[in-house]
Amino acid sequence: MSQAGKIARRTFLIGSATIVGGVAFGTYLAKRAIPNPLLQDLADGEAAITPYVKIEANGITLITPRADKGQGSYSIQASLIAEELDIDPVTATISPGMPGPAYFNSAVLQEGVPFPAYDQGAVAETMRSFMAVPAKIFQMQVTGGSSTVPDSYIKLRMAGAVARETLKEAAAQRAGVSRTELKTDAGRVILPDGTQISYVDLAADAATIDPITDVTLRDPSEWRLLGKVNAKRLDMVAKCTGTEIYGIDYAVEGMVYASVRANPGIGGDLLSFNASAAEAMRGVQKIVPIKHGVGVIADNTWRAFQAVNAIECEWSAGPYPASSIEMFDILEKAVDNEDMYDHRQRDEGDVSGALERGEVIEATYRIPYLAHAPLEPMNAIARVTNTACEIWTGTQIPLFIRNKAAQLTGLDEEQVFVYVQPMGGSFGHKLEMTHVEQAVELAMAVKGTPVKMTWSREEDMTHDYPRPAAVSRGRGKVADGKVDTFDLSVSQSALTPNWFGRLTGTTIPGPDATITTGSWDQPFDIPNYRVTGYRAPDMVPVSSWRSVGASGNGFFHDCFLDELIHAAGVDPLAERIRLCLDDASRKVLETVGDMSRWDGSTPGENRGRGVAFCMSFGVPVAQVIEVTKTDAGIKIDKVFCVVDSGPVLDPTNFEAQVFGGVIFGLGHAMNAELTYENHAPQQDNFHAYEGMRLYQTPVIEVKALSNASKIRGIGEPGVPPAAPALANAIFAATGQRIRELPLNKHINFV
């Protein structure tokens, strides 16, 4: 890792800046040091060696700032540090740490540059490294965009290595020997004569010397923890014994319980309410009007649920169209409407000219709004006093929460403490903080008392900021058994500006790339190739949903490509391979063909096989799905999935993440939508929003390649190809081309 270079003295982040690859990043940091959140609460004699490792008298703490929402990020971050630090991560305390600007995430914004991820030319790479600067400006301690591994891969190992060498130096000085003569193992420095000194013992000495920053990372062949198939997640036993404490389980001495009801038309007001019945209910302590709604503080969550439901509320209409029919009408009118033009990041050949002549194939696709619906409903505990605001919650955005809580309470940001708790899933839901704001509002009404606010499932599903609905129109042509012209238009309300505006009160200028992410940036070479994004007006406020823009664009792009390939009369896999211009992506397609013993899209009577490809977050993923048409409906027999995200650090968890992505993609493609009536979703619990259950789950085979040059995260890229692979398989089995999700509006599944 020579590119890692040297780490500048005392400011590890300067080093990490050069690791991510940008001169500008390093220069910027040199001008303005970031306060180190760990230095504030250390006692004398404790050494804060880097912001990711803390060694105290009672042991070693590894700080893993990227939140764990179920994807195993605590485990992987801890293993990255421990690999170089030479400790068994089981012996350390793993803590998400307090939010602080030193933990900004430089990778999360990197895919926002105007270069497709397979373009690793100098200009594109320089742009990506520059993106680390805005990440810091926005102080994004954000977990998202499958960015944990790319962000941490070098940074955390460097943190471990710097810590190890500095501890060795401390031991060397104490023993009067040279550092090069020393070894480390299991949290100890070993002297030439075999004497062992524990890291804890050396902490005070280490604090007094300059950190050793001239370190070289170990070669992957020397790894003890990373890349091992038998690696166990550090949180597994707790999660299998009911002892993992999620945000919803956390308890603070003296806390009371609460729930809220906000206007079901998100953003609408509460005009009036009558709480007399609720006030008289057992355990109810206080009725508190909040922004857009009303809350109940009680002595038990269930009593709070009952009471808040007993309040009669009069709501104003939600500030967007009332029904799905009206919303889709707006989306459809926005496609190819020049007034709604947002961006065109791909325009090759002469698409307009090609479409003027000969037979044009045209198709319109639709995807619905989708709830995130992690199994743990939104919750937060808040305690507000005149001098502090403390918040305990599972979140991907602790710094945004800190800033917002400071605004709400009138306290300084330094007086707000956010303690990040493990999350029972997120899928993007916990990139939002409305529930935390509500908890703070309630806590302000009972100053000094901690309030645990929990959303009922119904409140959660109807106040989710969903994945945006979208409409896409494809036009294309085939010639001589080849795809010749591919023109895709996508219309959607803006996503990133909507989310960012909600969080910060400021807007992001310029186009919204998420409208076409997952379609404009695919590694194909088609003679006439164009993708255009149209920005429909804001409607339901929307948010990122596992795989974000690619969740819909993967479906639009690949299904329409499949239509053209079938029209050209050629093999769906062979034509995708022929069109592919990226080596790693082509290998992924070829491998999924080998794995599935691909020999055409109709393997037998009533059987169909679909292939789909999507590169998202820089990760090429190909899936082949096999289905059988039965009298009762479509049965998914098998899924083959090939992924290339670079070196795999934790193979067991990697496979689990891909399983999860495929199932998430399939379950929603088959069964799930939010439809609106009277400004509110009609689905308010899991009976009406099923996703996938075990009986529908196919056998899934996963294979990882590592031809890609960069290491990338895998939480999201498994999702986008699932829906198109299934729709393409259904077409192969039945001749029915379904262009609208969920598919069960048009066909039954067994």
Added chain:
Amino acid sequence: MKLTVNGTDHEVDVEPEMPLLWVLRDELGITGPKYGCGIAQCGACTVHIDGEAVRSCQLEIGDLDGVVTTIEGLGTRAALHVVQEAWIEHQVAQCGYCQSGQIMSAASFLDTNSRPTDDDIDDAMSANLCRCGTYPRIRAAVKSAAAKLNGT
């Protein structure tokens, strides 16, 4: 109101309509059983009453008749239940939020059917929702646990 949970007797002063789930979680601080839906759709709240799997969000405390076991009482870090062992061996959990319920459902199912077919497993476990998509490993873990119970 009296109840026995994981071998310990408790007395709580609550209305008889309160679901067992909320008595466990908010009155007794036993948080292994989770709230996911409140309407018998997800299974996150599953506990055993006299060994049988029950959705604790649906059982009013006034109707409780029997001894309650939660995930905390099924097995512990030091003395894992066979199903928990299988879950760890197969590294089933992702976020883990559904897994208390999954494990409680699987344990009671295997009690009544220790040689399940694939269809039996699908039937028995489909009432438990997992939003993270751990189903392939749940299937594998149930099979491992069954094999262990049969000594094979």
